[in-house]
Amino acid sequence: MKKTELRIGNFVLSPKIEQVFSDGDKIQIGEQVPMPINSIHGDNTIRLMNGDESIGCFKLRFIEPIPLTEEWLKKIGFNEDHNYPTLWSKNEFSIWWYPERRSVMLHKSVPCNVNYRYVHQLQNVYFALTGEELVDHATLAN
Numbered sequence: 587m588k589k590t591e592l593r594i595g596n597f598v599l600s601p602k603i604e605q606v607f608s609d610g611d612k613i614q615i616g617e618q619v620p621m622p623i624n625s626i627h628g629d630n631t632i633r634l635m636n637g638d639e640s641i642g643c644f645k646l647r648f649i650e651p652i653p654l655t656e657e658w659l660k661k662i663g664f665n666e667d668h669n670y671p672t673l674w675s676k677n678e679f680s681i682w683w684y685p686e687r688r689s690v691m692l693h694k695s696v697p698c699n700v701n702y703r704y705v706h707q708l709q710n711v712y713f714a715l716t717g718e719e720l721v722d723h724a725t726l727a728n
Contacts (some may be wrong), residue, residue, distance in 0.1 A: 587651050587704075589630055595694035595719060596623050600634055600641065601648040620652055620705075622721075651704035658705050659683060660723050668703060681708075 592598070599618040621634040621641065631643040654660060659674050664681070668672040672717075674681050687701075702708050712720040 587646065587649065587706075589626060589632075589646055589711070592623060592626060592632065592706060593710060593713075594623055594625060596709050596720070597652055597721060598632075598634070598706060599650040601644055609702060617630075618650065630716065647680055653705055654663055654683075654703055654708060656685065658682075662705070676712075676720075677716070679712060 597620045600621045602618060612647075619636075621636060624633040624635045624640065626632050627643065630646045631645045632646060632649060634641045634649075656666075659681075662676070664674040664676045667675060672682050673682060675681050702711065709720045712718070
């Protein structure tokens, strides 16, 4: 994953961490957790958030992309077309999703062949084509 393909609001997998806050509260993440990027820095670090709390800045090499899966398509609001099991839609935006290739072909009125494997990539193209965020952070965090 490259810094140039990320933007604020993209969801990525956190590193396994333990963080102690100034008020004594402690957060321990023993497994990787999806978190939104809050800021991207010139030194190849990104800041991750857990709700309103900053978890910290992490080198990009410790951050992993979230693979696009059926579970994630549902989480981010896509609905499967039961007549065409590989067709998923959200508003006027549709994707043909092929799980064996873990990629999608996107279209919004005019088909185009673009393959993506990760949630942040789908977030970016959805925003570029619709001008709207794909993921409601508050809804996804719950």
